[in-house]
Amino acid sequence: MQIQPLPDDDLDPRDRGGQAQPLLIVEGLRKFFRVKTQDGKPAAVKAVDDISFTVFKGETLGVVGESGCGKSTLARLLMHLIEPDYGTLIFDGEAVDSPDGITVDTLRQQLQMVFQDSYSSLNPRMPVRDSVAFGPLVHGKTREQARAVAKDMLTKVGLNPDLFGPRYPHELSGGQKQRVNIARALAISPRMVILDEAVSALDKSVEAQVLNLLRQLKRSFSLTYLFISHDLNVVQYISDRVLVMYLGRVVELGPVEDIFSRPKHPYTQALLGSRSSMDPARRLEEPPITGDPPSPIDPPSGCRFRTRCPYAEAVCAAEMPELSTWRDRESHVTACHMQNSASGHSLADVMGRA
Amino acid sequence: MAHTLAVTTPTDLEPDVLPANVVRGYWQSVAYRLRHDPVTLFFGMVILLIILAAIFAPWIAPYDPYKESVIARLKPFGWRGHLIGTDELGRDLLTRIIYGGRISLFMGLAPVAVATVVGGALGILAGFGGRRVNTVIMRTMDVFYAFPSVLLAVAISGAMGGGIANGMIALSMVFTPALCRISETATAQVRNLDFIEAARASGAGTFTILRFHVLGNVLGPIFIYASSLVSVSILLASGLSFLGLGVKPPEPDWGLMLSTLRQSIYVNPWICAMPGAAIFITSICFNLVSDGIRAAMDVRM
8 A cells, every 4th residue: 555645745844743743842841040038048039930831833822921920031941041940842852952852053943032122132233134144144154145034034024125134223113123033033944933022012003013924924934933922912812822821830721712711710810800991881990910929939838829819728828739731732721729629629619610 | 274284295305314225334334424523533633643753753853862962951942943942951852752652652552452452352251251250350350450550550560670561561461450341341231131142042152142242332332441541551651661660761752751851840841741742632632533433333323
């Protein structure tokens, strides 16, 4: 019997495991920053504490959470801009930074990042076309080839390379600068792009343009996105799946429709409740969530959200809820005792069944 | 309506200040900005004149710089063809100032150049390297800082013996810590910006990042500070000469001339002021020109 070749016309030649294999698997990622408390004792900021998730090929995984919950640390850990304390990264089936896997350099040829601050992420003394050409140049292209790539990429992000290429960052608007940053990230043709609050600093109309540009680029380069933002509307618009973070841990993970229509974790519910409504008749009289998040230096025992959770019980302080195991793209999982009927939480049965 | 709004048609609009279709290279735009900066151009010409005068001194100077005359001592301006008078040994002052530019310019520029390269490199290393590298370099520099600069220069050149070469080494060692600190501060400001991280994410090594992304952003402050040291260097060198550690009489040197003419200040104050004027004009020219060049090189101006 003859084996039929798979229809792989639009398959990336660098693709190793096929469409079903996740592009990025993160397992037990942890990063503690050593600091000193006010009385001089050494302490650790638990910025990212035992995070595991999977990014499938071709999807956009949104990451949401309050300021200081570890979103940006997560992005920098994935790029290996800071070294993780523990945890493994598996990129398309190969462990990163391990003897039998791929090196960080190889990872960075396939994984790129767009930073939040569009101004400080461009060298102020370099014309933007040189900033875009820098990556290809580092990866062994000649000066002419790199210039050509830069020209092509600037066109792809909607900037006329002859007009904008020779300009310096201070001569561009915020939206134009962020387009340059996107061009820079795409210049070495990565397979996955981390967008760390990439549109948060832009005003609403420009934000919408850049979001649509990102969608369009994703299609034409068959990219995978990890989209980090604190803006729920933007995340809902662009994401296929959403990961909710609270104080360095994943509290909920699932397809975007499920998360936004049927949030399971009280934190996600509160987060969604805090969105301002378009309808003036539906106003929020009381904040859905009160207080500041606890310090990541000394997080609460058990469930980290229990100090602000309206349903907190004794079991929440005693035991840390585990994120239930996900299986595929459709899995909607959460780390909450109320979702686990065996946890002993009084509402477990009610909520678990709902 | 009581008044009508002035309507601007597109043809009335001024064209862009920088026509967008004119693409200039970096050095072309630097040259363009320099050409439109009369102050820098003027003082640049003055520096050029001083340097040319020093180089071609034997052809320009009206007299022999070493020829003394007992009767022609401390004569005023214009006395018997001596344009700005004579010094305490009857030598033509203009001639000696022209010749003095040779040593003074060298003593002003060479130590600063050495210190800029050494101190600048050490500072970038300290600012970009890890905490340990930083501690080793900066604490070593602090040891030099503990001494007043004049005392340090005297101590070093005293220990090594007099002469122009040793004086130059001593002055280089005096200026290095200051330039190192300037460069370390500038580097530390740049190193935490996102574009450095973005360059690392592009896969660039430390050396490449330093060359393409750090150097251009720290050279400005280093450059401007170094230029302000040129005049200090000329004066410190003269201080060394005064103590017999630098240039030896009868060698013409502005600083040395200033200190020997000092005793004649009650006899003919104008004559005494001349070497000082030479130092002043030279140093202010260097300051203004370096400021102009820095401004012309700054893409954000």
